[in-house]
Amino acid sequence: MPDVVPIMRMGPDLLVTLQGDLDDRAVEQIEQEVTDQVARTSARAVLVDVSGLAVLDSFVARVLARLVSMVRLLGADATLVGISPAVAITLVELGVSLRHVNTALNAEQGMGRLRRLREGDASRWAGHDDRG
Amino acid sequence: MAVGDEPAHFRQMIDSIVDYEVIRLDEKGVISSWHPGAQLLTQYTAEEAIGKPVTLFYTEEDIVEGKADAELRAAAETGRYGTEGWRVRKDGSQFWASVVLTPIREPGGTVTGFVKVTADLTEQREQTLALRAGQQMLDGIADYEVIRLDSDGVVRSWNPGAVKLTGYVADEVVGRHVSMFYTEEDKRGAMAEREMASAARDGSLEVEGWRIRKDGTRFWANVVLSPILDDQGEVTGFVKVARDLTERREQEQLVQRQRDEILELSTPVIQVWDKVLILPLIGTLDSVRAARLTESLLERIAADQAEVVILDVSGVPAIDSGVARHLLKTVEAARLMGTASILSGIRPEIAQSMVHLGIELGGLRSCTSLKDALQLALRLVRAGADAADLAGRHA
Amino acid sequence: MVATVVVISGESDLLDVRSALRTAAERAGLRLTATTKLVTAGSELARNILRYATGGQGTVTIEECTTRAGRGVRAVFVDQGPGIADLDEVMRDGFSSGGSLGIGLPGSRRLVDEFTIDSMPGRGTTVVISQWDR
Numbered sequence: 001m002p003d004v005v006p007i008m009r010m011g012p013d014l015l016v017t018l019q020g021d022l023d024d025r026a027v028e029q030i031e032q033e034v035t036d037q038v039a040r041t042s043a044r045a046v047l048v049d050v051s052g053l054a055v056l057d058s059f060v061a062r063v064l065a066r067l068v069s070m071v072r073l074l075g076a077d078a079t080l081v082g083i084s085p086a087v088a089i090t091l092v093e094l095g096v097s098l099r100h101v102n103t104a105l106n107a108e109q110g111m112g113r114l115r116r117l118r119e120g121d122a123s124r125w126a127g128h129d130d131r132g
Numbered sequence: 133m134a135v136g137d138e139p140a141h142f143r144q145m146i147d148s149i150v151d152y153e154v155i156r157l158d159e160k161g162v163i164s165s166w167h168p169g170a171q172l173l174t175q176y177t178a179e180e181a182i183g184k185p186v187t188l189f190y191t192e193e194d195i196v197e198g199k200a201d202a203e204l205r206a207a208a209e210t211g212r213y214g215t216e217g218w219r220v221r222k223d224g225s226q227f228w229a230s231v232v233l234t235p236i237r238e239p240g241g242t243v244t245g246f247v248k249v250t251a252d253l254t255e256q257r258e259q260t261l262a263l264r265a266g267q268q269m270l271d272g273i274a275d276y277e278v279i280r281l282d283s284d285g286v287v288r289s290w291n292p293g294a295v296k297l298t299g300y301v302a303d304e305v306v307g308r309h310v311s312m313f314y315t316e317e318d319k320r321g322a323m324a325e326r327e328m329a330s331a332a333r334d335g336s337l338e339v340e341g342w343r344i345r346k347d348g349t350r351f352w353a354n355v356v357l358s359p360i361l362d363d364q365g366e367v368t369g370f371v372k373v374a375r376d377l378t379e380r381r382e383q384e385q386l387v388q389r390q391r392d393e394i395l396e397l398s399t400p401v402i403q404v405w406d407k408v409l410i411l412p413l414i415g416t417l418d419s420v421r422a423a424r425l426t427e428s429l430l431e432r433i434a435a436d437q438a439e440v441v442i443l444d445v446s447g448v449p450a451i452d453s454g455v456a457r458h459l460l461k462t463v464e465a466a467r468l469m470g471t472a473s474i475l476s477g478i479r480p481e482i483a484q485s486m487v488h489l490g491i492e493l494g495g496l497r498s499c500t501s502l503k504d505a506l507q508l509a510l511r512l513v514r515a516g517a518d519a520a521d522l523a524g525r526h527a
Numbered sequence: 528m529v530a531t532v533v534v535i536s537g538e539s540d541l542l543d544v545r546s547a548l549r550t551a552a553e554r555a556g557l558r559l560t561a562t563t564k565l566v567t568a569g570s571e572l573a574r575n576i577l578r579y580a581t582g583g584q585g586t587v588t589i590e591e592c593t594t595r596a597g598r599g600v601r602a603v604f605v606d607q608g609p610g611i612a613d614l615d616e617v618m619r620d621g622f623s624s625g626g627s628l629g630i631g632l633p634g635s636r637r638l639v640d641e642f643t644i645d646s647m648p649g650r651g652t653t654v655v656i657s658q659w660d661r
Contacts (some may be wrong), residue, residue: 021545024538042615055545055563057570058634081470085430086563088465093568097464104470105437173539330530340593427560 007037012044013114015107019052027060031067038074045114046071049107051082061096068101077117079103081110153250156236159243161186161204173252175222186248189219191226207233208243217254228254277374280360283367285310285324296352297376299346310372313343315350331357331527334369340377352378401432407439408509410502414447422458429462433471440509444502446477453489463496472512474498476505531589535606544573548602549590555591555598556660564638565600565658571635571651572604572654580608580651592657599640599659612644618644619658 008015014036038046048064050056056064064080071078079102083091091098104110146154153170157163162185166178174181174189181188187200194200194217209214212234219229230253236245270278270291277294281287286309290302298305298313303314311324318324318341331337337356343353353376360369402410411429412413433441443459445451450457463473475498478486499505531551533543545555548569576585585606592601609619611617618633632654636642639656646652 021542023542026447054549055566055570057567057574058631059570059574080468083468083470084563085434085465085469088430088468088558089426089461089560089569090563090638091468092461092465093564093637094571094639096634098468103440103468105433106470109437109439109470328528338593340598427558 007034009041009043010111013111014038014041014043014046016046016048017052018048018050021054022060024059027063031063034067035070035074038071038076043076044118045077045079047104047107047114048078048080049082049108050080050087051084051088051106056083056087056091058094058096060096061091061098065098065101077102077114078117079110079114081105081107151249151251155181155248156251157186157204157246157248159245161200161246163188164245170250173221173227173250174219180222188227189221191218191220192220203231203233204246207246208235210509211235219250227252228257258472275375277372279372281310281328281370281372283328283369285328285370288369296372297351297374298343299344304346315342315344318342327355327357328370331370332359335359340381343374351376352381358462401429403432403436403438404442404506405510405513407437407513408437408442408506409433409436409440410442410444412444412447416450417448417455419458419459422455426458426462426465430465430469433466433469438471440472440474440512442474442502442505442509444476444505445482446479446502448482451482451486456486456489460496474505474508476500476502532590533587535573535585535587536583538577541570541573541577544587545570547587548600551589551591551600551602552658555600557598557600557658558660559657565602565656568601568635568638568656569604571631572602572656575631576604576606576608581621585651588648597660599657601655601657604656606652607618610648610652611644612648614644614646622632 006017006019014034014037016030018030022030034046034048041068047066048067050064068078068080080098081104083103088101092127102110102113104113146165146169149167149169150172151169154167155163155170155171156165162183163181164183166176166181169176170181185200186204187195187513199217203213203215214230214232216228216230218226219231220226228437230251232249234247234249235243236247238244270289273291273293273294274296275298278291279287279294280289281289286307287305290300290305294305295301309324311319314323323341327337327339336356338354338356340352340354342350343355344350353374355372355374358371358373359367360371362368400412402412404410409429409432410422411425413425417425429441443462445459448455459475463475466473473496475496478498478500497508499508531547533540533547535541535544545566548566549562552565557565573585574586577583585604585608588603588605590601590603592599618636632644635654635656640659641655641657643655644652645654
């Protein structure tokens with residue numbers, strides 16, 4: 001279990017890097033820590049990089065989906081980045097769709113999308129009902 | 133000892149012997165006493181046997197050769213004569229007899245008769261022959277290693293097949309632990325011990341793996357390990373049968389590589405622009421091909437960091453529910469990675485049959501022509517945010 | 528062939544189960560996708576034991592196996608829990624008896640090449656999964 005939850009501030013955004021094989025407690029600790037920080041720092045967006053995660057089973061997926069919902073309730077955007085091909089196939093076969101979670105190939109792409117979302121026409125998003 | 137009037141207790145003793153025939157013959161070889169043990173062995177009763185020549189029990193062949201006389205003569209001359217050979221029962225069946233003839237002499241030294249002790253060794257003989265045949269069989273097996281280990285894994289027997297396979301001769305191996313044939317990695321992992329434990333538990337074990345020859349080269353061995361159990365069911369050792377499958381393994385791997393290449397060829401992923409891939413599907417999709425296709429596409433997405441992928445199905449003759457489900461899973465997995473998918477080339481009849489089959493494409497974008505799909509892909513990549521939109525919220 | 532036994536009695540044991548499965552899969556030469564699926568299925572099944580078995584206890588026996596068909600990994604999950612009365616029901620997507628997403632068993636089945644489950648009320652549950660190098 002990591003002693004310090006790996007959260008990095010990048011301007012108005014937070015980058016959370018999950019690495020290795022995490023036990024349940026560590027995953028829940030990270031969830032807690034990230035929501036605390038979003039609230040404390042009024043972050044605009046959270047990128048969760050899971051490319052270094054050894055396993056993404058239904059428990060971890062559920063905590064991540066929950067984290068995304070909480071972040072949205074706190075008024076920020078959240079994107080999962082770096083899901084590997086093997087993990088993607090595994091999640092689909094397992095039946096975990098993470099349908100309401102935004103995804104991106106990597107942190108850079110995720111960052112770009114978030115920026116465009118902020119800069120873009122807000123009215124374009126007004127009609128969408130799937131965001132939190 | 134005088135013949136004919138043996139003491140009663142001696143008579144009783146003889147009568148109690150059932151595992152041997154102990155009879156007396158007169159000096160000419162005529163049967164002069166009988167007992168139950170003799171009847172058990174030869175099936176003749178006392179009435180049938182007494183007064184008959186001892187050739188009663190001989191084979192035709194031995195009678196012609198005059199064997200009985202020769203044996204009696206030899207016994208009289210040497211004081212004791214022992215032999216083994218086939219003898220005949222009353223019903224004509226034969227048994228393998230061990231015979232000892234001892235002459236009975238008068239005080240003056242004249243032979244007045246013989247004591248004949250006969251035992252049936254048919255079973256022992258068969259066991260001996262079977263053992264010998266077994267050993268010869270093992271020696272004759274040149275393509276298989278067939279060896280015996282004790283319960284600790286120490287080699288206890290060796291055969292020519294083992295010599296051929298490993299290059300070691302018996303003297304170099306018998307008495308040493310079987311792990312000498314394992315790779316260093318397997319030795320560290322106590323593989324030999326684990327395999328024996330597994331064979332003892334399950335009754336037998338078949339494994340394949342690398343083994344090392346005397347000259348240090350390795351071979352791919354197929355090994356069957358079977359425990360040898362005693363009457364109490366305790367493992368007293370193992371029989372190990374091994375053969376060299378290196379060639380077969382290489383062939384299989386070659387076939388596999390060729391199959392992979394064919395699969396690869398039949399599912400080419402084309403990069404049309406930076407960040408846009410096309411997967412033109414051609415021919416009938418079976419589940420193996422479909423699974424490999426998903427894997428190779430996702431790997432390409434990761435390698436090229438592609439933002440949009442076009443699944444072109446115009447070359448697929450039919451899309452059944454299995455194929456459609458697979459396509460949707462691929463789209464779903466691509467979306468999890470952050471990539472948007474566009475389906476292109478659905479022909480009217482396929483669209484019809486898909487609707488009839490109840491296949492829902494969810495929020496997946498579909499274009500009838502590849503041209504339209506490419507234009508859409510380009511728009512998505514340029515817009516960037518649109519890609520996020522698509523990737524983020526289909527279905 | 529090579530058996531590794533992991534006792535499950537707490538959340539930290541999930542890490543051991545996953546690590547043992549990964550090691551076995553790599554030794555057996557499984558592809559990355561097959562390995563990831565196997566490890567994930569094992570994680571789901573081990574978590575089921577923690578959640579539903581009596582005292583949250585059970586064992587996983589992980590073996591590498593080689594047959595004429597190829598190399599692979601077999602894992603046997605055993606618990607002495609309350610058992611399952613209606614196997615068909617729990618193998619259906621969406622069923623859940625413990626407030627989870629209810630994807631544990633049917634989801635795990637889709638991730639591996641072979642899946643068998645054996646259970647009786649009061650007699651615990653045994654699940655055997657295998658993944659092959661093809």
